[in-house]
Amino acid sequence: YRFIAPIFVLRQWVKHRVSTWNEFSMRYRKPISAFYVPDTKARTIEGFEVMTQEQTDRYVTLMETVNRFYEEEYEAICHKIDELRLQGSLPPKTGGRDPFRARARELLRCAMPVANYSDVYWTVNFRSLMNFFNLRTKETAQYEIREYALAAYDVFGHSFPLLRSIMEKIGKAPITPASS
Incomplete structure (x- = not known):
């Protein structure tokens, strides 16, 4: 699977350790500037709106500010690196990755919130996939990872219909909205 999800979802997902996991590093490229915004369903439990639309709007403003900070600071650092290279104060870039820009990304990624997306x-x-589906599609799983697990199950079922039918036969298939 290759997928993009909020970092806080990835932190839950990676706990399923009997697998290999390769996250694209923000050291080598700028982060995805998109971030998770909870919809009304995600903000509501048993009819109680835990986070209001007004609070969500403030959250969006904060996230936009943090992402803008990263972009502006990174551009300023890159501009400074380019100027110093022109002056001869820094060695010229010679193929491959630029260690100065990489270090800027390393430092600035520390400010990125866990609501930002990564891939x-x-x-x-x-066997591990069945366990993941079993645990992460339950009603008690956190809403966001449950939604990702259900989407992954849908992709899995279309790619491997025989294995999906085996899971259904042995009672290991998640209860999806379509099947309930």
Whole structure:
């Protein structure tokens, strides 16, 4: 699987350790500037709106500010690096990755919130995948990872219909909105 998810979802996902996990590093490229915004369903539990639309709007403003900070600071650092290279104060870039820009990304990524998106490759065996689906599609799982697990199950089912039918036959298939 290759997928993009909020970092806080990835932190739950990576706990399924019988798999391989490769996250694209913000050291080598700028982060994805998109971030998770909870919709009304995600903000509501048993009819109680935990986070109001007004609070969500303030959250969005804060996230936009943090992402803008990263972009502006990174551009300023890159401009400074280019100027110093022109002056001869820094060595010229010679192929490959620029260590000065990489260090700027390393430092600035510390300011990125866990609601920002990242992307990963996840390789997993069938047994571990069944366990993931079993745990993360339950009603008690956190809403966001449950939504991702259900989407992953849908992709899995279309790619491997025989394995999906085996899971259904042995009672290991998640209860999806379509099947309930």
